[in-house]
Amino acid sequence: MNKNQDYISDIAAIRVMMERTSKFLSLSGWAGVMAGLYALVGAYLAYQLAGFVPPKTLLTVVDPTETGFLFSVAIAIAVLLFSILTAAYLSQRRAERKGESIRNSSSKQMLRYMSTPLVAGGLLTIILLLQGLAAFAAPLTLLFYGLSLFNASHFTFSELRYLGFLLIILGLSSVLAPRLGLLFWAIGFGLLHIVYGVYIHMKYQR
């Protein structure tokens, strides 16, 4: 009987090692919640204070030097930076508590697969923004971020795949409603992040 317990703990050790070395599970649920809050605050600021004007159609060209436009872009960049810093900080803390590092082989894999669609989409968005095609910003950022999460989900919580899917769907739908771009953006980057973060926290990290 004692021998049998050894076999069971062998199998358990194998499973744990496979998961630990192939998935980055220190990704903090709170980081998702915080990123969502930043996005909601950002969307609110853009709408209320920065003088964000929703583009009438997808092909409406705005003046890229106009202040409302520049402010909105600056807010989006700030949201992105704060979200990345918060995620890095909170994940570092989680990893440290488990005696691990956030710079391990699975986190590097995750970032590599995540960053490729993200950088491609980011560059495309910047190119279009420089030409004043502001209505493309919300759909493209949602779509490419969704793709990058879908990719990243292979190397972390598999639930990230569903968040990726939802963002892709939101991105595609927002092409049909260019006036509602900011709303779609707030739902995708704000609300969905918060729901996902709370779910991961409750399920794995309490």
Next chain:
Amino acid sequence: MIMLGIGFHKAFENRTRLGIMSALSVNEKLDFNALKEYLKVTDGNLASHLKALEKEDFIRFEKQFVERKPNTAYYITQAGKDAFATHVRALEQLIQAQRSV
């Protein structure tokens, strides 16, 4: 009952070796330091277990330079994959058999 012993490999009796095989079976490759961090063992300990698995042709390594520092990447071989899969199956069967007694 005697039949159930088939498939076990002596090389996998040790927990560290089992850990190395588990980690390499789900990763294309892992370097020495990554393995050391995951397994939480000393350099010397890890090196001797890696050597033992290498001798069985279950893993192979490639020396490379990463940012001008020497680095050894370890890969699982086909023979290693087969032996490990057989070992895991044998473990599972034994547990099943014990449960159904």
